[in-house]
Amino acid sequence: MTLDRLTAEIAALRPLEIYGRVASVQGMLVEVAGPVQEMSVGARLSVSGFGGAKVAIEVIGFRDGKALCLPFSSMEGVRLGAKAVISASSGAVRPSEGWLGRVVNAFGEPLDGKGPLPAGSREMPLRASPPLAAERARVGEPIDLGVRVLNTFATCCRGQRMGIFAGSGVGKSVLLSMLARYTACDVSVIGLVGERGREVQEFIEDDLGEEGLARSVVVVATSDETALMRRQAAYMTLTIAEHFRDEGQDVLCLMDSVTRFAMAQREIGLSAGEPPTSKGYTPTVFAELPRLLERAGPGPVGGGTITGLFTVLVDGDNHNEPVADAVRSAAATRRSTS
Secondary structure, three states, rough: HHHHHHHHHHHHHOOOEEEEEEEEEEOOEEEEEEEEOOOOOEEEEEOOOOHOOEEEEEEEEEOOEEEEEEOOOOOOOOOOOOEEEEEEEEEOEOOOOOOEEEEEEOOOOOOOOOOOOOOOOOOOOOOOOOOOOOEEEEOEEEOOOOOOOHHHHHHEEEEOEEEEEOOOOOOOHHHHHHHHHOOOOOEEEEEEEEEEEHHHHHHHHHHHHHHHHEEEEEEEEEEOOHHHHHHHHHHHHHHHHHHHOOOOOEEEEEEEEEHHHHHHHHHHHOOOOOOHHHHOOHHHHHHHHHHHHHHOOOEOOOEEEEEEEEEEEEEHOOOOOOHHHHHHHHHHOOOOOO
């Protein structure tokens, strides 16, 4: 397995260094001129910043023969004409069983100070397509969520997707921690997308606890991070869940919250010049939401499952606002059982 992994890494190496130059910086939008035919939407570039530090950026579109990019971190120190080297065609990660009990960022890098993460033998793309509809198994038997009121009034089945819709400050995160600790599943993958920085440790130590963390992987992108990091944290959450599903395990995927993923995608779309539509959300928001949420659910027949529970921050308690309406229609399914 190690030889296969090394072979794949060697095959991914670029024989030549291909780069462009920073042509302009407008807010967080970076325009790169050069061999744009070698770039693609989703490609990663590395730009030299202050003191030689490298700033990772991603191509989000093209305009007037230049690549439009957004950064994963601060653009401080990036200057006009800086070298922008193509580092990867798209994002990928190698999860493994050794990730259980760990806290990672949107790049799959450790945040808990427990040392490096062991790499798995299989590379998983961050923006994978959901399983083909004709090949997916049906939703399975009811799953014990460990919360009696949900088991009674909102019965959930293995491989089902459900939304938790509520305004701010009513206890969505506390409910997620209860589900992570007590749901009858093999693995929990928890994505904290756009969470307040001070609440991350509180969630991990007080709400989740050692028992819940031991069988979980927590992906964190706080509210002060860039839109690309917040969006990628959602992709990373589903990618890790897919890894364990492909291993034949029953996975509980929790995400808090889908609304902040939509807000991040809105920022990215507006920077690329997309027209704002309902409440300023761009068309790609409503294209990306089902693509993200459809990745949860049953896997192929005979394989594992991903039971997805996603929180939706309802703006002003309006359950018909655009994101809540899109999530409810695209992925937040319910199934009644006798």
